[in-house]
Amino acid sequence: xxxxxxxxxxxxxxxxxxxxxxxxxxxxxxxxxxxxxxxxxxxxxxxxxxxxxxxxxxxxxxxxxxxxxxxxxxxxxxxxxxxxxxxxxxxxxxxxxxxxxxxxxxxxxxxxxxxxxxxxxxxxxxxxxxxxxxxxxxxxxxxxxxxxxxxxxxxxxxxxxxxxxxxxxxxxxxxxxxxxxxxxxxxxxxxxxxxxxxxxxxxxxxxxxxxxxxxxxxxxxxxxxxxxxxxxxxxxxxxxxxxxxxxxxxxxxxxxxxxxxxxxxxxxxxxxxxxxxxxxxxxxxxxxxxxxxxxxxxxxxxxxxxxxxxxxxxxxxxxxxx
Amino acid sequence: xxxxxxxxxxxxxxxxxxxxxxxxxxxxxxxxxxxxxxxxxxxxxxxxxxxxxxxxxxxxxxxxxxxxxxxxxxxxxxxxxxxxxxxxxxxxxxxxxxxxxxxxxxxxxxxxxxxxxxxxxxxxxxxxxxxxxxxxxxxxxxxxxxxxxxxxxxxxxxxxxxxxxxxxxxxxxxxxxxxxxxxxxxxxxxxxxxxxxxxxxxxxxxxxxxxxxxxxxxxxxxxxxxxxxxxxxxxxxxxxxxxxxxxxxxxxxxxxxxxxxxxxxxxxxxxxxxxxxxxxxxxxxxxxxxxxxxxxxxxxxxxxxxxxxxxxxxxxxxxxxxxxxxxxxxxxxxx
Numbered sequence: 001x002x003x004x005x006x007x008x009x010x011x012x013x014x015x016x017x018x019x020x021x022x023x024x025x026x027x028x029x030x031x032x033x034x035x036x037x038x039x040x041x042x043x044x045x046x047x048x049x050x051x052x053x054x055x056x057x058x059x060x061x062x063x064x065x066x067x068x069x070x071x072x073x074x075x076x077x078x079x080x081x082x083x084x085x086x087x088x089x090x091x092x093x094x095x096x097x098x099x100x101x102x103x104x105x106x107x108x109x110x111x112x113x114x115x116x117x118x119x120x121x122x123x124x125x126x127x128x129x130x131x132x133x134x135x136x137x138x139x140x141x142x143x144x145x146x147x148x149x150x151x152x153x154x155x156x157x158x159x160x161x162x163x164x165x166x167x168x169x170x171x172x173x174x175x176x177x178x179x180x181x182x183x184x185x186x187x188x189x190x191x192x193x194x195x196x197x198x199x200x201x202x203x204x205x206x207x208x209x210x211x212x213x214x215x216x217x218x219x220x221x222x223x224x225x226x227x228x229x230x231x232x233x234x235x236x237x238x239x240x241x242x243x244x245x246x247x248x249x250x251x252x253x254x255x256x257x258x259x260x261x262x263x264x265x266x267x268x269x270x271x272x273x274x275x276x277x278x279x280x281x282x283x284x285x286x287x288x289x290x291x292x293x294x295x296x297x298x299x300x301x302x303x304x305x306x307x308x309x310x311x312x313x314x315x316x317x318x319x320x321x322x
Numbered sequence: 323x324x325x326x327x328x329x330x331x332x333x334x335x336x337x338x339x340x341x342x343x344x345x346x347x348x349x350x351x352x353x354x355x356x357x358x359x360x361x362x363x364x365x366x367x368x369x370x371x372x373x374x375x376x377x378x379x380x381x382x383x384x385x386x387x388x389x390x391x392x393x394x395x396x397x398x399x400x401x402x403x404x405x406x407x408x409x410x411x412x413x414x415x416x417x418x419x420x421x422x423x424x425x426x427x428x429x430x431x432x433x434x435x436x437x438x439x440x441x442x443x444x445x446x447x448x449x450x451x452x453x454x455x456x457x458x459x460x461x462x463x464x465x466x467x468x469x470x471x472x473x474x475x476x477x478x479x480x481x482x483x484x485x486x487x488x489x490x491x492x493x494x495x496x497x498x499x500x501x502x503x504x505x506x507x508x509x510x511x512x513x514x515x516x517x518x519x520x521x522x523x524x525x526x527x528x529x530x531x532x533x534x535x536x537x538x539x540x541x542x543x544x545x546x547x548x549x550x551x552x553x554x555x556x557x558x559x560x561x562x563x564x565x566x567x568x569x570x571x572x573x574x575x576x577x578x579x580x581x582x583x584x585x586x587x588x589x590x591x592x593x594x595x596x597x598x599x600x601x602x603x604x605x606x607x608x609x610x611x612x613x614x615x616x617x618x619x620x621x622x623x624x625x626x627x628x629x630x631x632x633x634x635x636x637x638x639x640x641x642x643x644x645x646x647x648x649x650x651x652x653x654x655x656x657x
Contacts, residue, residue, distance in 0.1 A: 056560055088563030095554060095561075103555040104653060105576040115562050150652040166562070 003173055003206050004030040004053075007067040011045070011052050011230075014060045020276040022048045022061075024230035032173065033204045035197070037221030037238070039211055039253070043273045045230035046210045050176050054093055055083050071173055089119040089170030096179040098159035102151035108135075108162050109147030115169040134165040139195060157188035164195065174206045175199075181216065193220055214257050218242060226250050229273050229284040236308040246303065246310040246317060248291045283312065291316070326648070330641055337637060338630075342395065345629035346388055349622050355380065356404050356620040378404070380622075391626065400631075401623030403616070410627040414609065419502025420490060421608035424600070425593035427524055428531035433586060436536045440543025440582075445570055447548060455540065463537035471530040471603040478526060485526050488605035492519040527604045531597050535589035542585045546578035553577070580651050587643030591636040 011023040023045040030036045038046045052063045053075060068075040071090055075083065087093075095101045103111060112134060113127040122130060128147070135143035138161040151159055160180060167175055177196060181189035197220050200207040209220060217224055217238065224241045226234040226249065234247040245251040254260060255267045271288040274280060280287055282297040289296070295313055303310040307317065357366070357374045366374075375381045379390070394401065400410040443455040479487045486492065490504045497511035505524070508516035550556065551574050559573040560566075598610040605611075609632065616624040648654050 054561060056557055084563040084565065086563070088561060093561045095558065097554055100554040101558045103559065103573050103577070105651065106573075114564070118563060152653050163558070166558075 002029050003032045003034075003071055004028065004208075005067060005069045006049075006053065006065060009049055009052065009063070009065040009068065011048050011057065011064075012062040014062065015276065017276060019062070021279075022230055023052065026227065026230070026232045028208075028225065028232075030174065030206050030208060032206055033200075035200060035207045035209060035220060035222045037209045037211060037217045037224045038227055039214065039217055039224060040227035041212060041273050043229070043275075044227040046227050047178050048230075049227075050093065050178060050208065050210060054087050054091065054176070055080065056087075056093075085119075088115055090172055091174045091176070092167035092170065092172040093176040093178060094160070094163045094167050094180050097183050098156050098163050099151060099183075101163055102159055104151055106150075107147065108149050108151070108154070112147075112162070112166055112169060115166055119170045130169070131165075134169055135162070137168065137199070138162070138165045139191075140165070155188075156184050157192065160184065160188075160192055161195070164192075164199070168199065168203070171203065172205055174208065176208045176210070178210045179212070180209075182211075182213075189216075196220070214253060215259075226253070229279075231284060231311060232309070233285065233311045234308045240308070244317070246308040246315040247285075247312050248289045248314075248316060249285045250308075250310075251316055252288075252290065285312075327645070330644065334637055334641075338634070341630055341633045342392060342626075343388075345626045345633070346391060348629070349617070349620065349625040350384065352617075352620065354620055356622060359620050360404070395627075395630075400627040403624045404621050405616075405619055405624075410624050411631075413612070413624070414628060414631050416502065417607055417609050417612050420504070420606060421594060421597070421601070421610065423503050423505060424524070424527055424531060424597065424606060424608060425590065427528040428593060428597075429535060429586070429590055431528055431532040432536035432539050432589065435532075436539030437543050437582065439536075439540040441547055441570065441575065443540070443544040444547035444551065445566075452544075456544065459537040459540045462533045463541070465533065467530060467534070467599045468603060470533060471526070471600060474526050474530060475603070486519075486523050488603075490520065490523050490606065491516065492523075495519060527597075527600050527606055530603070531593065531600045535586075535593070538585055538589065539582060542582050543578065546581045547574060550574045550578045576650065580647065583643060583646055583650065587639060587646075590643075591639045594635050594639065595632045 006026070006028040009023055009026045009028070010021065012019045012021050026045070026049050028036075028038075028049065038049075040046050048057070048061075051057050052061065053068060053070070055075075057063065065076055070086065073082075073086065075086075078086075102108075109128070109131055112131040113122075113124075116122045116127045116130055120130075131147055132143045135146055140146055140158060140161050146154070146158075146162075151162070154162065164180075175196075180196065181192050184192060193216060196207060196209070199205075209216070211217060221238045224236055224238050225232055226241075226247065228249050234241070234245065234250050236244075236246070241250065242254065245254055249269075252267075252269045256269060258266060261267065269288055274284055274287070280297070283289070283292075283300045286292050286296040291314055293314060300311055301313055303312065303315050307315045355375075356378070357371055357380070360374075361371070372381070379387060391401070400414075402409050403413060406413065439455050439459070443452045446452045475487055478485045491508060495508065495511070495513050495516040497507065497513060497516070499507050500510055501507055504520040505517065508520040547570075551570070553574075555577075556569060556574050559569045564573075595610070597606075597608070598614055600606065601608045601611040602614070609628065613625070613628055613632075616628060
């Protein structure tokens, strides 16, 4: 049995202009000790689906799912109190902006110790010892002295390491990293990714990496799920995805990578992700798709696993066209 | 931190000099002078008027008077009241405890109701509870203080007879004022019922004086909380699995307190400067009433030195507020 099994998850936000569907019938499965990457543009609902699972969305969000099971527990059925025992312990999350994600008024030691006290009931001495171990684990030099530091006294990369240490404090079975490197310098990005992957191997925990950076996907992920406008449009193993993408959106994303550009001009995907008021009928990608046909505006079929579960009537297939 | 303090204290010196100029000039700009007011309706002969003016030294050039005033201040002499002939400093310290006692009770009431009310309104944003709290705060903020005070007196002292109308303690009790704080003195006196009487006398003035600061603190707390609750670190705190009570009460509140403390500090400053309306309505013998009376008598020494002392208190409160900032907000402390 997998660690995480989400089926048909939808999230709607109550807005002044009516309901806005941010996540539209997404399935997410993740095995123990696996790295799953969720990729997509801004507004594709990658973060929202994870926040929904953590229970971190504001009350204006309406969450529906046929199934949302984590580690044998049905997250749709348990109380808030029960969920708080899981999040921060078995299921932890780190965020995009490390500096603003840590509380500026409290020391690193306080913020680390808080989780240890809450989930593991450690006393002061145990918390201090464990905090130092955790900071060492995430590669922070001189951890004893860092405990009394405030977030503004550390760099962005160091803050993200502290966030990771905090997330690891309960020995999680699943770590969700929501664009963990977007706000960091390129050199620091690589360090943080390496750290995440090595910790994932060492702790044998599952890692869900949310990103819009295909380079990050190629370097780290095992399985990749592509999201577009709140829908899962394709899911494949990472090597298959890069060599043989089935959904035109995936293909277009890959073509837009600078490393893959052949001409003088970098290819891009015309248009933007549809919003609340310009949501097309049928395939949501159709208005921007280079391979669009007449039947794309009607019903869209989900392809088999061999074709990457692509949500497309006319999936691309390198083996057939070759 | 010590360097920061020293710098702040040194900055007080030029501020003080500025205040002496303003307070000295202010009462002399007012039409009329103390001699004319003392003479009253019957008038005064010109020779006698000139003699009195020169006796007080008010016939000399104004800059000479100012320099002499400064010189006296440096030697610790704040002057004597023209009316009571008492030293200004001793009058001030006789009256100041009454003001402090009332201001302290009022600010405590405002903080202990205002902050929780603001937090509840912020966490229940947009609901009926939020709207009721903010509506009540707006009414409190907009209410004319003298009207509110009189209304309370009519209802609680007049109709219901629960509280006394004015003063600090019932005339039944008489004892030596050791500290000047009626609550403490009444306890020290050991007289039965004295403390209860002092408390009863404090209730209405405290409510009246607390009304505006309470409303301001509640509204400021709400808006600061709303801003902070949307921050990333609040989401992080929730993601740790912390209970809502701790997320709001520890992680959000500590950050939201920074602007609220400014408001509290400003309120404390104005309250200590004397609550003129409240003290007048309840015949509370504090410095607000003292200042108003002295201005109408053109009691130059009292007004100029009294203003200086009040300004000094406000500056000290501001300094304390700045120090508190540093304690709450580490980013200021480390600058």
